[in-house]
Amino acid sequence: IESKEEYRFNTTVNSAMSTITVAFPSDEAESISLHQLKKLLAKTTYNGFPIIQSTAHPRVIGYITRADIEYNLENAVSGVNETSKCNFNSEKSQNEENCIEFGAVVNRHPFTVNVTTTLEYVLDVFVKLGPRFILVEQEGLLVGIITRKDILRYEYTVHAMHSDNDVESSNSEFDER
Numbered sequence: 001i002e003s004k005e006e007y008r009f010n011t012t013v014n015s016a017m018s019t020i021t022v023a024f025p026s027d028e029a030e031s032i033s034l035h036q037l038k039k040l041l042a043k044t045t046y047n048g049f050p051i052i053q054s055t056a057h058p059r060v061i062g063y064i065t066r067a068d069i070e071y072n073l074e075n076a077v078s079g080v081n082e083t084s085k086c087n088f089n090s091e092k093s094q095n096e097e098n099c100i101e102f103g104a105v106v107n108r109h110p111f112t113v114n115v116t117t118t119l120e121y122v123l124d125v126f127v128k129l130g131p132r133f134i135l136v137e138q139e140g141l142l143v144g145i146i147t148r149k150d151i152l153r154y155e156y157t158v159h160a161m162h163s164d165n166d167v168e169s170s171n172s173e174f175d176e177r
């Protein structure tokens, strides 16, 4: 997939993105325990997780990779246990003792686009700037996430649907990663 002229999806990012199912609130009132974190890691295969302000107001705060969470857990300070709270804020928790601090490894500037952004534009960002994922916002709040593979899957599905009357549709070369 090289030029925008040759390749028009004719749609916006929300047709190809995933709706967020797991995001970690940074609001201390909602902070999850180590036990809950481990359960979420085991239950999913996502490469990482968005950090949001709160469930009621899911403004994007950042993103943390699975690898960084696992690294932090392996090196967790003594004194933490399954009920210890996970803190994703840049400042250390004031109220909680035995918090596990993840703030240092949270990416505070993940790529984000609006749901109305065209899929061509999003692909352009992947190709030219090379992020692993892009978060998708609607009215300033997190709604989705998209990866290169999502665009591939979308392309594949649409081509499969139109393959009967579109024989020229299989000429795209998608350089993954």
Ligand code: ATP
Binding pocket: 017, 018, 019, 020, 021, 022, 023, 045, 046, 047, 048, 049, 050, 133, 145, 146, 147, 148, 149, 150
């Ligand atoms: P792979 O892990 O095979 O390299 P990938 O590059 O698409 O796949 P992942 O982060 O593992 O990266 O995402 C896998 C799928 O899950 C994608 O469809 C992505 O949109 C979706 N996804 C990622 N994170 C979340 C999340 N927190 N909530 C919902 N869906 C997500």
